Amino acid sequence: MSKTSEGGADSSTALAQATQTVTVPWYQQRVSNSYRRRQIWDKILKGLILVAVGLVLIPLLDMLYLFAYKGLTVISLSDLTESTTAGTGLGGGGIYNAITGSLLLLGISAAISVPLGIFSGVYMAEFAGEHNRYASIVRFFSDVLAGVPSIVLGYVGYLLFVLSAGWGYSALAGGLTLSILMLPYILRTTELSIKRVPDSIREGAIALGSTRTSMINKLTLRFAIPGIITGVMLAVSISFSETAPLLYTALFSNYPPTALLHQPVAYITGIVWTFSQMPGTGPHDLAYIASFVLLSLVFLVNFIARVVLKRFSKI
Amino acid sequence: MPKTPTSDRIYKYVTALLSGSALLFIFLILYVLIQYSYPSFVINGLKFFTTTAWNPALGSNIVTKDGFSIMQGSSFGFLVYIEGTLVTSALAILFGVPVSIAIAIFLTQIAPMKVRPPVSFLVELLAGIPSVVYGFWGILVLGPLLLDQIEPFLASHLSFIPGFAGPVYSYGLLDSGLILSLMIVPIVASISRDVMIQAPIEQREGAKALGLTDWEVTRKIVLPYAKTGIIGAIILGLGRALGETMAVALVGGGANLLLHSIYSPVNTLAAFMAISLDGAFTDPTSQDVYALVELAVILVVITMLVNIFARALVKQGFIRSSEGVVRV
Numbered sequence: 001m002s003k004t005s006e007g008g009a010d011s012s013t014a015l016a017q018a019t020q021t022v023t024v025p026w027y028q029q030r031v032s033n034s035y036r037r038r039q040i041w042d043k044i045l046k047g048l049i050l051v052a053v054g055l056v057l058i059p060l061l062d063m064l065y066l067f068a069y070k071g072l073t074v075i076s077l078s079d080l081t082e083s084t085t086a087g088t089g090l091g092g093g094g095i096y097n098a099i100t101g102s103l104l105l106l107g108i109s110a111a112i113s114v115p116l117g118i119f120s121g122v123y124m125a126e127f128a129g130e131h132n133r134y135a136s137i138v139r140f141f142s143d144v145l146a147g148v149p150s151i152v153l154g155y156v157g158y159l160l161f162v163l164s165a166g167w168g169y170s171a172l173a174g175g176l177t178l179s180i181l182m183l184p185y186i187l188r189t190t191e192l193s194i195k196r197v198p199d200s201i202r203e204g205a206i207a208l209g210s211t212r213t214s215m216i217n218k219l220t221l222r223f224a225i226p227g228i229i230t231g232v233m234l235a236v237s238i239s240f241s242e243t244a245p246l247l248y249t250a251l252f253s254n255y256p257p258t259a260l261l262h263q264p265v266a267y268i269t270g271i272v273w274t275f276s277q278m279p280g281t282g283p284h285d286l287a288y289i290a291s292f293v294l295l296s297l298v299f300l301v302n303f304i305a306r307v308v309l310k311r312f313s314k315i
Numbered sequence: 316m317p318k319t320p321t322s323d324r325i326y327k328y329v330t331a332l333l334s335g336s337a338l339l340f341i342f343l344i345l346y347v348l349i350q351y352s353y354p355s356f357v358i359n360g361l362k363f364f365t366t367t368a369w370n371p372a373l374g375s376n377i378v379t380k381d382g383f384s385i386m387q388g389s390s391f392g393f394l395v396y397i398e399g400t401l402v403t404s405a406l407a408i409l410f411g412v413p414v415s416i417a418i419a420i421f422l423t424q425i426a427p428m429k430v431r432p433p434v435s436f437l438v439e440l441l442a443g444i445p446s447v448v449y450g451f452w453g454i455l456v457l458g459p460l461l462l463d464q465i466e467p468f469l470a471s472h473l474s475f476i477p478g479f480a481g482p483v484y485s486y487g488l489l490d491s492g493l494i495l496s497l498m499i500v501p502i503v504a505s506i507s508r509d510v511m512i513q514a515p516i517e518q519r520e521g522a523k524a525l526g527l528t529d530w531e532v533t534r535k536i537v538l539p540y541a542k543t544g545i546i547g548a549i550i551l552g553l554g555r556a557l558g559e560t561m562a563v564a565l566v567g568g569g570a571n572l573l574l575h576s577i578y579s580p581v582n583t584l585a586a587f588m589a590i591s592l593d594g595a596f597t598d599p600t601s602q603d604v605y606a607l608v609e610l611a612v613i614l615v616v617i618t619m620l621v622n623i624f625a626r627a628l629v630k631q632g633f634i635r636s637s638e639g640v641v642r643v
Contacts, residue, residue: 038528038531039528041528041530042528042529042530042531045530046425046529046530048417049417049420049421049425050421052413052414052417052418052421053417053418053421053434055414056414056418056438056441056497056500056504057434057437059452059457059497060437060440060441060497061437062452062456063444063448063449063452063456066452066455066456067448067452115333116333116336119329119330119333119334120330120333120334120336120337122330123327123330123331123333123334124334126330127326127327127330127331128331134331135334137338138334138335138337138338141337141338141341142337143622143623143626144341144619144622144623145337145340145341145344146622147554147558147618147619147621147622147623147626148344148558148615148618148619149557149558149559149560149585149614149615149618150558150560151558151560151585151588151589151611151614152344152348152558152585152588152611152614152615153344155588155607155608155611156343156344156347156348156611159347159351159604159608160343160347180340180344183336183337183340184337187334187337211320211322211323212319212320212323212326212327213320213322213323213326216326237443240445241443241444241445241446242445243445243446243447243560243561244446244560244561244585244589247589247592248592269445269447269561272445272447272448272450272451273447273450273561273565276447276450276451276454276565277454277565287451291447291448291451294445294448295444295448298440298443298444298445299440301443302439302440302443
């Protein structure tokens, strides 16, 4: 678009101008004012965009650096094998009780939400047609469920499981509440992954005389499994990074869990929540360790999801 | 058509039954919310929106009102928490959205191809960080930075703007707004990126060939194309900010007064629910619990409306094209 402001009738001056534009910096180029204005505007906005990217990446990198550095300098093996102690104001002990508690909560919530979510997804993708009213209602309410604030779920879990069902603060109450939170994510990722399997595969199987049951179990689910695992990984990371649903249902405990009912249970985010609010280095050290463990788990799960999706996708 | 084999029919009905679990959960939640908030709606009605005092009046006499026993002189006002929720979320949108759209533009229009995957990865990583960890970072880094450096500067130089005059507090509105804006960035940025990348390549290349600058291509072709999706992404981010609990509970400062400046301590509906656990056991009339559930109902109604509206605009919010998954 660059218009020279003076017409170069003579070919030698045109050549001279052409060579000049290569050597002269852009702000001295002999171009129209509007062109220059647009170029400057472009540069300014690109600069602002870079600043904005920095504004987000700097806190993130600071967070990662802080917790990696603090976590690695503070952590010792005993922190992972000892539990928080009763007079916790000083912050002695480790986070063993929270790690075992989180694993138990993960086990319970996954045992409920993974089969429910996957089978629901199979129904939505394979059996319900595009215009099935029941399926669209389920889809809508599953989206609504995903949007319910987790603290509200926690309070409902408290009223329903802790008080009405009489389970008390317990691993089962916490795990069930978490599974309600995880279900919509597994359902939707399963449905979408199965829907991505090309119909030619289904048609081939049916044409060869397969029943739909064996077609689904042996073919479409196999092809969809990387996507499904990604969804499950997302749900797993939700189960150990959520705090709000567990405040009222699992409470907290200084001991590793031994029962499913009538016994409060600790969880890793609970350590951060409890000890970050206490003053002093002892409690903060525990919160550092727990944050470090949480971030490592987030990394790990994210990594697994990516590797599975990249390496094992056959479609 | 041959007859459907029995195994297929069984499989179909069993999976159909199991997919009802999402409906079951939603109805359980609604049933519990309605059952437990009913007494509070009868006694307090919509007075919540006009009163600020939250006082269970523990230790006073039990009297009967509207057929329910309540503590004499108890009052449950939400106005502080509703105000806090709306203002912190508005701040999150104000700070978070321009930055998110800038990141999406960076990732789809400007950045060299080699830079895009790692930056995408980092931005999506933000979505996975637990909210208590954001809160802890707020306590350790952001809170002191604001208190010692930024807030005194704003208070002394910009005090002529309403709301910018001191005094400053160690935690408050500005801390919460900034943390929340950081938390909505991955949602808004990654969805915006996904819609922007679908802008027709022919138009983009044609416009560049005609001599438009990168910014003009973005402004005239990519942004108009992606407008609906971006608005949906912003509203989804708003839904996240409205329901966010733990980070605000840690850096909000726990106010029970209305806001008077951008440094004021603040409390949101969700954060207030998180810190009010013990009240439930000490009130013999359970009015404290009922009132908390009414608060939950209001929170659910707001977030549901926001989410339903957003999902109508963003059809697919769960799976990213080969880029991993972001929780939305």
